[in-house]
Structure formats: C-alpha cells, structure tokens
Amino acid sequence: MTDRPHSPIQDPRVNAVIARLQGARQRPSDGGPRGASGSRDPHAYAGLGFSIHPEQGELIYLLCRGLRATRVAEFATSVGMSTLYFAAAIRDNGGGTVIGSEIVPAKVEAAKRNLAEAGLADYAEIREGDARKTLRDLAGPVDFVLIDGWPGEGGPSLAREVIEIVAPQLLVGGYVMNDNAEPDYLDYIRDPNNGFVSMTLPLKGGTELSLKVSEGCGPQSLARPDGQNTQPAGQRVAPKIFHFTEIRKRRMCRGNPAQGRGAYRDRHERGPDGGGR
Numbered sequence: 001m002t003d004r005p006h007s008p009i010q011d012p013r014v015n016a017v018i019a020r021l022q023g024a025r026q027r028p029s030d031g032g033p034r035g036a037s038g039s040r041d042p043h044a045y046a047g048l049g050f051s052i053h054p055e056q057g058e059l060i061y062l063l064c065r066g067l068r069a070t071r072v073a074e075f076a077t078s079v080g081m082s083t084l085y086f087a088a089a090i091r092d093n094g095g096g097t098v099i100g101s102e103i104v105p106a107k108v109e110a111a112k113r114n115l116a117e118a119g120l121a122d123y124a125e126i127r128e129g130d131a132r133k134t135l136r137d138l139a140g141p142v143d144f145v146l147i148d149g150w151p152g153e154g155g156p157s158l159a160r161e162v163i164e165i166v167a168p169q170l171l172v173g174g175y176v177m178n179d180n181a182e183p184d185y186l187d188y189i190r191d192p193n194n195g196f197v198s199m200t201l202p203l204k205g206g207t208e209l210s211l212k213v214s215e216g217c218g219p220q221s222l223a224r225p226d227g228q229n230t231q232p233a234g235q236r237v238a239p240k241i242f243h244f245t246e247i248r249k250r251r252m253c254r255g256n257p258a259q260g261r262g263a264y265r266d267r268h269e270r271g272p273d274g275g276g277r
C-alpha cells in the first residue's frame with residue numbers, strides 16, 4: 001500500500017515513504033519520555049520516531065498549500081515524517097524550504113535519507129542541535145511552524161521556550177500547530193496579548209492549531225526603549241528579525257492588540273515571489 005485513501009498528496013513516491021514510516025512505528029518499551037519511568041534523554045530513543053499522525057500531516061499539507069507557503073520551520077524533525085508533509089507542500093507550491101531541527105544526529109541522518117527517498121531533499125534544511133539555538137535565526141519570516149516537542153526536566157517546557165523564539169519570526173496570517181498540549185505552551189498561545197487565536201482540533205487526542213493575527217502586545221513582546229531585546233539571553237532572536245517585528249508591533253499596539261488594522265497585512269503585502277517584507 002503506497003497511497004492513503006483520500007490523501008491530498010498525489011505523489012506516490014512521497015506516499016510510499018510516509019506509508020513505510022507509518023508501518024515502522026514502535027512504542028518505547030520504558031513508557032517513553034512522557035511516561036513516569038521513561039528516560040527523558042532524547043538520545044535514548046534514537047530509533048523511535050514519535051511522529052505526527054497522517055491526519056495531522058495532511059492538514060499541514062493542505063494549510064501550507066492554501067497559504068502558498070514557501071518557508072516553514074519545525075521543532076522537531078525526528079526521522080522526518082512531518083518534514084515530508086511540509087516539503088511536499090512547499091515543492092507543490094513551486095519551491096522553498098522547510099527548516100527542521102533535531103538534537104539526535106542519527107535522526108538527522110534518517111530524516112535526510114527519508115527525504116531523499118521521497119525526492120524532497122532539495123526542499124529541506126535540517127539543523128542539527130538544540131532547537132533553542134538552531135531556530136533562533138530563521139533568516140527571514142516563515143509561514144508555518146510545527147511545535148512537536150519533547151518533555152523537559154522541569155521549568156518551562158521546550159514547547160514554550162521554542163514558541164517564544166519562533167513566534168516573532170512567523171508572518172501575521174501564518175499558523176502554528178502543536179502536538180503535545182504542554183500547559184505552559186497553551187497558556188502562551190491562547191493569551192490574546194501574544195497575537196494568536198487558537199482552537200483545539202480532535203486529531204491525535206487534541207492538536208492545537210493557532211493563527212497569528214497580530215504581533216502581540218503582551219509583556220513578553222515588549223522591547224526596551226533603547227531598542228534592546230528583552231528576551232532571556234538564550235532566546236534572543238536575530239537583530240534583523242527583531243527589528244522587523246518591533247516596528248510592526250509598535251504600529252499594531254497603538255490600537256487593539258488582537259485585531260489591529262495591521263492584522264493579515266503582511267501576508268497580503270508579500271511580493272509575487274512569496275518573499276518576505
């Protein structure tokens with residue numbers, strides 16, 4: 001079986017790799033990183049995908065086609081299941097890049113092999129290392145972000161840390177999908193001051209889908225008067241991106257933070273090449 005019934009992806013080569021990865025799914029014997037007794041070290045699970053489900057991937061594909069997405073990012077890549085859906089959409093939109101992140105080197109290699117087998121290697125850049133560093137500078141705005149993370153060791157969840165890093169780099173009108181419903185992530189994404197509207201979809205036991213409608217006006221989004229970034233040292237976004245974001249935020253926050261006149265403007269003002277501002 002290579003083609004899933006009703007899959008929006010028409011390419012049998014891509015569907016064959018997705019079907020193979022689906023068939024190879026395994027459960028961790030120790031309960032996994034979210035279990036009471038499982039290890040939280042990602043390197044202990046180098047052979048396991050923990051991948052998104054086909055329904056989530058197909059929704060990613062459809063939304064990215066609708067957005068005409070050309071640049072997207074994901075935390076994290078694992079063996080590349082979500083990357084395949086993103087890369088297929090980007091290829092079918094005419095070209096672009098999915099920026100992946102993965103801390104386990106063997107998984108980076110597996111993801112690259114899977115993308116190559118699907119004929120999608122040219123549409124993905126997998127950044128090896130801690131996503132809190134590798135996604136700090138996406139080198140331009142992105143249309144879609146997947147937050148499909150990993151449990152931390154206490155303190156803020158990785159999902160929360162990464163959304164705070166990537167949200168300023170997401171275009172207004174872009175989407176974020178989250179798989180694991182980390183409570184502090186949900187607190188952030190559902191707070192209208194952060195510029196998102198959000199709903200929980202009945203996919204894989206609850207998938208949070210959020211639309212960025214403004215740059216947000218919450219305390220975490222405010223810059224110091226001297227223009228310096230107020231985010232903690234480990235989470236600073238690139239100065240160029242911070243500059244874009246800050247100008248638009250100041251414009252937006254003079255009015256209604258959640259529905260300012262600038263909402264959606266970014267997507268509509270993009271040039272014919274789908275490029276950034």
Ligand SMILES: C[S@@+](CC[C@H](N)C(=O)[O-])C[C@H]1O[C@@H](n2cnc3c(N)ncnc32)[C@H](O)[C@@H]1O
Pocket residue numbers: 042043049050051052074075076077078079080081082083101102103104107129130131132148149150158
């Ligand atoms: C749920 S899986 C991602 C599944 C992937 N989206 C897919 O559909 O195949 C989470 C991944 O996060 C990786 N990971 C854990 N901590 C990380 C970190 N700090 N930076 C980057 N990747 C990390 C793990 O190794 C694991 O592969």
